[in-house]
Amino acid sequence: MIPELGQFATILALVVALVQGTLPLLGAQRGEQRLMALGRPLAQAQFTLLLVAFAALAWSFLAHDFSVKNVAQNSFSQLPAVYRFTATWGSHEGSLLLWTLILAGWSAAVAVFSRQLPPEMVARVLGVLGLVSVGFLVLLVFTSNPFERLFPIPLDGRDLNPLLQDAGMISHPPLLYMGYVGFSVAFAFAIAALLSGRLDAAWARWSRPWTTIAWTFLTLGIGLGSWWAYRELGWGGWWFWDPTENASLMPWLAGTALIHALAATEKRGVFSNWSVLLAIATFSLSLLGTFLVRSGVLSSVHAFAVDPLRGLTILAFLGIVVGGSMVLYALRAPRMVTGGSFGVFSRESLLLGNNVFLVAALGAVLLGTLYPLFVDALGLGKISVGPQYFNAVFVPLVAPALFLVGIGPLARWKQADLPDLMSRLKWAFGVALVSAALLPLTMDGINLQVTLGLFLALWILFTVLQGFALRTQHYQGSRVRRLFGLPRAFWGMQFAHLGLAVMVVGVTMVSNYETERDVRMPIGSHVELAGYRFVFQGVEEVPGPNYLAGRGTMEITPPRGRPFTLYPEKRHYNASGMIMTQAAVDYGLFRDVYISLGDPLEDGAWTARVYHKPFVGWLWLGAVMLAIGGGLAATDRRYRVVIRRRKATPAAATVPAATVPEVAT
Amino acid sequence: MRSWIPLLLVFAFLVPATLPASQPALPNADDPVLEARLNTLAADLRCVVCQNETLAESRASLALDLREEIREMMRAGLSDTAVVESLVDRYGDFVLYRPPLKPLTYALWGGPAAFLFIGFALAAAALYRRRAIPGTEDISPDTLAQASRLLQHPDSIPSGSVTEPTSPSPPQDTR
Numbered sequence: 022m023i024p025e026l027g028q029f030a031t032i033l034a035l036v037v038a039l040v041q042g043t044l045p046l047l048g049a050q051r052g053e054q055r056l057m058a059l060g061r062p063l064a065q066a067q068f069t070l071l072l073v074a075f076a077a078l079a080w081s082f083l084a085h086d087f088s089v090k091n092v093a094q095n096s097f098s099q100l101p102a103v104y105r106f107t108a109t110w111g112s113h114e115g116s117l118l119l120w121t122l123i124l125a126g127w128s129a130a131v132a133v134f135s136r137q138l139p140p141e142m143v144a145r146v147l148g149v150l151g152l153v154s155v156g157f158l159v160l161l162v163f164t165s166n167p168f169e170r171l172f173p174i175p176l177d178g179r180d181l182n183p184l185l186q187d188a189g190m191i192s193h194p195p196l197l198y199m200g201y202v203g204f205s206v207a208f209a210f211a212i213a214a215l216l217s218g219r220l221d222a223a224w225a226r227w228s229r230p231w232t233t234i235a236w237t238f239l240t241l242g243i244g245l246g247s248w249w250a251y252r253e254l255g256w257g258g259w260w261f262w263d264p265t266e267n268a269s270l271m272p273w274l275a276g277t278a279l280i281h282a283l284a285a286t287e288k289r290g291v292f293s294n295w296s297v298l299l300a301i302a303t304f305s306l307s308l309l310g311t312f313l314v315r316s317g318v319l320s321s322v323h324a325f326a327v328d329p330l331r332g333l334t335i336l337a338f339l340g341i342v343v344g345g346s347m348v349l350y351a352l353r354a355p356r357m358v359t360g361g362s363f364g365v366f367s368r369e370s371l372l373l374g375n376n377v378f379l380v381a382a383l384g385a386v387l388l389g390t391l392y393p394l395f396v397d398a399l400g401l402g403k404i405s406v407g408p409q410y411f412n413a414v415f416v417p418l419v420a421p422a423l424f425l426v427g428i429g430p431l432a433r434w435k436q437a438d439l440p441d442l443m444s445r446l447k448w449a450f451g452v453a454l455v456s457a458a459l460l461p462l463t464m465d466g467i468n469l470q471v472t473l474g475l476f477l478a479l480w481i482l483f484t485v486l487q488g489f490a491l492r493t494q495h496y497q498g499s500r501v502r503r504l505f506g507l508p509r510a511f512w513g514m515q516f517a518h519l520g521l522a523v524m525v526v527g528v529t530m531v532s533n534y535e536t537e538r539d540v541r542m543p544i545g546s547h548v549e550l551a552g553y554r555f556v557f558q559g560v561e562e563v564p565g566p567n568y569l570a571g572r573g574t575m576e577i578t579p580p581r582g583r584p585f586t587l588y589p590e591k592r593h594y595n596a597s598g599m600i601m602t603q604a605a606v607d608y609g610l611f612r613d614v615y616i617s618l619g620d621p622l623e624d625g626a627w628t629a630r631v632y633h634k635p636f637v638g639w640l641w642l643g644a645v646m647l648a649i650g651g652g653l654a655a656t657d658r659r660y661r662v663v664i665r666r667r668k669a670t671p672a673a674a675t676v677p678a679a680t681v682p683e684v685a686t
Numbered sequence: 687m688r689s690w691i692p693l694l695l696v697f698a699f700l701v702p703a704t705l706p707a708s709q710p711a712l713p714n715a716d717d718p719v720l721e722a723r724l725n726t727l728a729a730d731l732r733c734v735v736c737q738n739e740t741l742a743e744s745r746a747s748l749a750l751d752l753r754e755e756i757r758e759m760m761r762a763g764l765s766d767t768a769v770v771e772s773l774v775d776r777y778g779d780f781v782l783y784r785p786p787l788k789p790l791t792y793a794l795w796g797g798p799a800a801f802l803f804i805g806f807a808l809a810a811a812a813l814y815r816r817r818a819i820p821g822t823e824d825i826s827p828d829t830l831a832q833a834s835r836l837l838q839h840p841d842s843i844p845s846g847s848v849t850e851p852t853s854p855s856p857p858q859d860t861r
Contacts, residue, residue, distance in 0.1 A: 363816055374809065376805075377802065380805060381805050384798065388798065396790065402780075403778060405779070407730070414798040538713070539715065539721075540714055545709070557711070
C-alpha cells in the first residue's frame with residue numbers, strides 16, 4: 022500500500038510539473054498575472070508530493086518490504102537501519118528519485134526566497150525548473166520506477182553493495198546532488214534571462230548566490246566522495262580520474278568558471294553572454310554526468326546497448342536541454358557587447374584568463390572521458406585513458422589558473438596598474454619561489470614537482486595576506502576591527518583561495534612523499550616506516566551486524582608521542598559473499614597512518630600494507646575551506662539585505678524612508 | 687594503595703624486557719626490487735576484466751595471474767618495454783592507461799592545447815572588441831559641463847526624474 026502511495030505521488034508530481042512547466046511561462050510571455058502566480062504554489066506542491074514519494078520509498082526500505090523489487094535488490098534483513106535508509110538512494114531508481122526530490126526542493130526554495138524578483142522572472146525560472154523536472158519524472162515513471170513490485174516475494178534481500186555501507190553514503194550522494202541539481206537554478210535563471218531578453222547586472226546578481234550555494238554543495242560532495250574512496254577502497258587513493266569522478270569534476274570546473282564570470286557580470290556588466298553560456302554548460306554537464314553514471318555506458322558501450330531505454334531517454338533529455346538552450350541562445354542572446362570597456366590588464370581581463378584556463382581544463386577532462394567511448398562506438402578499437410593522461414594535461418592547465426589566483430583579486434577593475442602591482446607582489450613572488458625551491462632539500466633533494474606545488478601554495482597564501490593588508494590600510498582606527506568589517510563576499514573569496522593553497526600542499530606532499538611497505542607479518546613481528554614502528558598482534562574474528570570481520574590489531578609506536586593501536590579489518594559480507602578490506606587510519610594534521618590487511622598466511626600471519634601519508638588531510642581541509650568560502654560569499658550582506666528588505670516591506674509601505682538606510686551602509 | 691604504584695612501574699619496565707625481541711617482518715615480495723619495478727609498471731596498466739582498475743590495485747584473479755606472468759617475464763630478463771609490448775600484443779591498446787600517440791589519439795593528446803589556444807584567441811578577440819567601446823574619456827565636454835552644473839546646483843534637477851533604484855547597488859567593490 023505504502024509503495025503504491027509513493028508511486029501515485031510520483032505520477033501526480035509529474036502532472037504538477039507539466040503544469041508548472043507550461044502555464045507560468047505562458048503567463049510571463051502574455052503578461053498574465055494569474056498564470057504567472059501559479060508558479061510558486063505549484064513548485065511547493067511538487068516538492069510536497071515528491072517528499073511523500075521519497076518517504077514511501079524510505080519506509081519500504083526501513084520496514085523490509087521485500088515485495089518491492091528495489092528493496093529486494095538493495096537491502097537485507099541484517100542491514101543496519103541507517104544503511105537501510107541510505108539504501109533508498111543506493112540504486113539507480115532511488116538515486117533518480119533523490120535527484121528529482123532535490124530539484125523540487127531547489128524549486129521550492131526559489132519560490133520562497135524570490136519575493137523581491139519581478140513576477141515575470143519568477144514565473145520563467147520556476148517554469149524552466151518545472152520543465153527540467155518533467156524530464157526526470159518521465160524517467161522515474163516510465164523507465165526507472167523505484168516502486169516496482171516483485172512476485173513471488175523473496176524471503177530476503179540481496180543486500181546493499183558493501184562499498185556503499187559506509188558513513189560516506191549518508192551524506193555524499195545528497196550533497197553531490199544538491200550541487201549538481203543546484204546548478205539547474207543557475208540554468209533556469211539563464212534561460213529566463215534569454216526569454217526576457219534582459220541579460221544585465223540585475224540578472225547576474227539574482228543568480229549569483231544560487232550558483233555559489235550550488236557550487237558549495239558540489240565542492241563538499243566531491244570532497245566527501247574523495248575522502249570516502251580514501252577510507253573505503255583499501256589502498257588510500259584519493260582521486261582516480263575515474264569517469265564517475267570526472268562526471269562530477271566537469272560541472273565543478275564549469276561552475277567555478279561561472280562564479281568568476283558572474284562576478285564580472287554583476288560588478289561591471291561585462292561577459293553576460295558568456296555567463297549565460299557557462300550557466301547552460303554547467304547544468305548540461307551535470308546532466309551529462311548523470312547520463313554517464315546512470316546509463317551504464319561507462320562500463321562499456323555494449324552494456325549500454327543491453328538496456329538502452331534508460332540511457333537513450335537520458336540522452337534524449339540531454340539533447341533537448343542542450344539543443345533547446347543553444348537554439349534559444351542563438352535567437353535571443355544580445356548581439357551587442359554589453360558592459361563598459363576595460364584594459365588589457367584589469368580585473369576583468371584576469372577573470373577572462375581564469376575562465377580560459379578553467380574551461381580548457383574542463384575540455385581536457387571531457388575529452389579524456391568521452392574519447393574512449395567514441396573510439397569504441399565508432400568501432401575503431403578500444404583504448405583506455407587513465408590517470409597518466411589526465412595528470413599530464415590537467416596540471417599544466419590548472420597551474421597557471423592557480424598563479425592567477427594570486428594576481429586577480431589584487432588587480433583593479435577596468436584598468437589595473439601593472440608596474441605598481443609587480444612592485445607590490447615582487448616580495449611575495451620571490452619569497453614563495455625561494456622557499457619552494459629550498460623546502461624539498463630538507464626532504465630528499467631537488468624535486469621540481471614539489472617546488473611548483475609549494476610555490477603556488479605559498480604564492481596564494483602571501484597574496485591573500487596582501488589582499489587583507491590592502492583592504493585595511495587606508496582606514497583610521499583599529500585594523501582588526503576593519504578586518505572584521507570587511508564584507509563576507511571578500512572573506513569568502515579569501516577563504517576559498519586559501520583553501521586552494523591548502524589543497525595544493527596536500528596534493529603535492531602526499532603525491533611525492535608518501536611511503537608504504539607491503540609485508541608478511543607473523544604474530545609479534547614488526548615493521549618500520551617513516552620512524553613509526555608497527556607491531557602486529559594477530560587477527561581475531563569479530564561478528565558485525567551483517568558481516569563477519571577478521572579484525573587485526575596493530576600496535577604503533579610513533580617517533581614522538583604516545584603509542585596507539587589500530588584495528589584494520591577484512592570483512593566477509595553474509596548476503597553477497599563479498600570480501601571487503603576495511604582500512605584503519607590514524608588521522609593527523611600533518612600525516613595519516615593507514616593500514617590495510619592483505620591475506621592470511623600460515624600460523625596466524627597475515628600480509629599487510631602500512632602507509633605513511635604526509636599532509637593528506639589537507640586535501641579535504643582545503644575542500645572544507647572552499648566550501649566555507651562559498652557559504653560566506655553566498656550570504657553576503659547585499660543578498661541578505663534584499664531578504665530583510667522583503668520582510669520590512671509592510672512597514673515600508675507606511676514609512677517609505679525605512680527602505681533607504683541600507684543603501685548608505 | 688599508594689604502595690602499588692612503584693611495583694606497577696617496575697612491571698611496566700620489566701614486561702617489554704622479558705618478551706622475546708620482536709622479529710622484523712619480511713617483505714611480501716620475494717624480490718622487492720623486482721616487485722617495485724612491477725608495481726611501477728602495473729600502475730600504468732589496466733586490469734582488462736575490471737571496472738576501471740589498474741593492474742597494481744586490482745585483486746581480480748586475472749590480475750593476480752597477469753602480475754605473476756609479468757614477474758616471470760622480468761625474471762627472464764625482459765625489459766619494461768618488452769613486457770608492455772607483449773601485453774599490448776595480447777590485449778591491444780586497451781591495456782595501456784597512458785594511450786600511445788598515434789593517428790587515432792592525435793586529437794586526444796592535441797585537444798587540450800587546442801582548447802587553450804582557441805580560448806586565448808577568443809579572449810584576445812573579446813579584449814580587442816572592448817577597446818572599441820567608448821569609455822569615459824570619450825564623453826563630450828558639453829556633457830561634462832552639464833554634469834558639473836547639476837552637481838553645483840542640485841535644485842535644477844527636474845523633480846520626478848530621479849527614481850529610487852529598484853535594487854540598491856553596493857557602496858563599494860566587494861569582490
